[in-house]
Amino acid sequence: MSKEKKLPTENYKGTRDFYPDDMRFREWMFRIMKKTVKLFGYEEYDAPLIESFDLYKAKTGEEIVGRQLYDFIDKGKRHVAVRPEMTPTLARMVASKNRDLPKPIRWFSIPNLWRYEAPGHGRLREHWQLNVDIFGINSYRAELEIIQLACEILFAFKAPKNSFKVKISHRKILTGFLKNTLKLDEAYEQAVAKLLDKKNKISKEEFEKDISVLLKNPAEDLKLVYSYLESNFETLDNFSGIDSEVISETKKLFSELKSLGLDECIEFDPSIIRGFDYYTGFIFEVFDTNPENKRSLYGGGRYDNLIGLFSNEELSGIGFGLGDVTLENFLKSHNLIPEIKKHNTIFIPLLDEKLFPNTLEVANILRKNNISVDLTLEDKQKLGKQISIAEKKGYRYLLVLGEEEASSKKIKLKDLIKREEKEINLENLIKEVESLFV
């Protein structure tokens, strides 16, 4: 037996085991996220983790499909994949029942997602991601609701208003500038957009050298580019060729977001790009303001043709995705993670084998009243040892039933934090225990 080769106990690389302490934390995060989106009338959906490979080949970016997808051939010779993102599935589900679904559709999900990545800070192969989407509202009011919700989720975790910034732009502001102000040919538009997107990751010299090759009149146009990047939505009118309706929608959106008290959390930023091919309207990205975690937390935007792959119907949507690892890093960076204790489980030690029926009876009475109980099943350990196990398990309250208490219909309630105990009558048990948790 002992000579057998033993299997390793490690989990698959780039993933996490969730022991009860980890799971309590994860459930705490999910509970707050779900509660917040439900307050806005969003309904939860889910779908199988494995989908046809074709779904991703069609919708998901090259990099993911080629290098990061967990795809394989199933035992029936179908090419399938473990989902790397929820949006293709969402589009498939909405397209399938579009005619029967009353609009607007407000849906959310917290899917488990898989990408074959080199694991690193905040980047794992398996993660969970809150996906929130609204379909069927063409006006900026959908943006208003989605951006409010994106903020409310962080507020629900007690994030202060200055802990994050939602940077907002509109795809048509950028394309208007590229096409009409810079008068770029279509082939150059995307190349310039990509350069603007990575501007902060490269040196000024490199940026100017690379962009000059793409501009029609490098000297003048570079000035325009810098002035565009520094513009706010009130100075956008200065650029020729940016759709005035879009500018006016942007102004309305900002004005209504301000009325919601979100002034401090939002910022117009024409430099944000986000998936050039994918989004067609407003786009936004939420950044942590903590200099030690200065990264994009999450983002989203409007897509006008999500279900176009499946049907000829048109349906415009806007949504965002917030990953659990990213959120955890944000909460840590602002010290927003509370201690999540098990103080609402009562522990009942066993002092003597013959008292087991009595302790089990007490346990079952408590359970019938929705109070969780962990009780000792065998009298193998002294009370002191049982108490130290209770402490190790994170329990705060103990109910101790000795022979004397059993015969006098009393029980001892011990508080392991306050180091206090009191005797209570069994008839007051529920009331006394419930009062511990209010």
Add this chain to the structure above:
Amino acid sequence: MSKEKKLPTENYKGTRDFYPDDMRFREWMFRIMKKTVKLFGYEEYDAPLIESFDLYKAKTGEEIVGRQLYDFIDKGKRHVAVRPEMTPTLARMVASKNRDLPKPIRWFSIPNLWRYEAPGHGRLREHWQLNVDIFGINSYRAELEIIQLACEILFAFKAPKNSFKVKISHRKILTGFLKNTLKLDEAYEQAVAKLLDKKNKISKEEFEKDISVLLKNPAEDLKLVYSYLESNFETLDNFSGIDSEVISETKKLFSELKSLGLDECIEFDPSIIRGFDYYTGFIFEVFDTNPENKRSLYGGGRYDNLIGLFSNEELSGIGFGLGDVTLENFLKSHNLIPEIKKHNTIFIPLLDEKLFPNTLEVANILRKNNISVDLTLEDKQKLGKQISIAEKKGYRYLLVLGEEEASSKKIKLKDLIKREEKEINLENLIKEVESLFV
């Protein structure tokens, strides 16, 4: 555009899409299961859906690994698999931290599981399964708790006591009978056990013909087999060679289960087998008593060497697994599925574009008080149309704010089921709305 080939909207075969109505039902089931096991002090865990293939090769049955496993080679050339069951992962996690985990360990999980099966009634390729396990208690008291819990879960769904039966046996009763009463060689033990297991699925003639080949003295031994199958734990002493300690533990277990009021739900049945190689002590299986769904709902048992694949430490456990599809079929067969409505979401229609700030303000006040609100974002539809959408979405209560109400600080509350409405003062809004949900 319209000439493009469109992608199909079907999900992968043998799986389910969970639209919000389906999801609400699933969450309702999960919530009741979780609440019940938490009342017994069980803690939730989770783990990555993809594990090393070796984990299953070592622990999971031949049929699953060879024919039903979703295994493949990842992009780093590792042989991996999507989990078909949770137990190997559970064993890995417990083995990894065994020394640090205070005993007993009471854990549960509701993992998503995948098996490549021919989809059929109650059998899908993807399902969820409540897994409940306790480790570190060697006596029948762990069985007592686990069987009580298995019953309490069904009671939590309002299942009557006569709607299911827990059939209980002990592996050592069977092996004692095979080895010592029938005096079978080890090689024949398993063959006879397998025959006993499928006895009710084949004809009496076939059973007797097949078993006679395996028995030492077919004529006499067949009588013993029949009398064994009809025995209860009080007549087990009549068979020579069945461990008397096991018989005495069985008696204690039944007596304590009866004290819990579970008499009607339990039954000793020496014919139940369940994974001959796997379980080492008590085994049990829960059957639906409805003649139209007369199938095994779920079952479990004790395994003494779960972590032996990973370490030389010994740890005995007992657990069970209850699938979501199986549970749903049981609930349907006993008419235990309630209507799960969205009556606690308030719907606020929009009568006029200029009233939007007012309706949004009302919505946000309600949300701050933990009341869910779905509000209309654009004034594109008449009130009648908006109400019919609200009904289609399953809402019961509407708050209607017209110009008159807005100026007089009042709002109309409509009940779509009772077809009533009343005017309330905005200052009483929260109190009035909260009173709808008590």
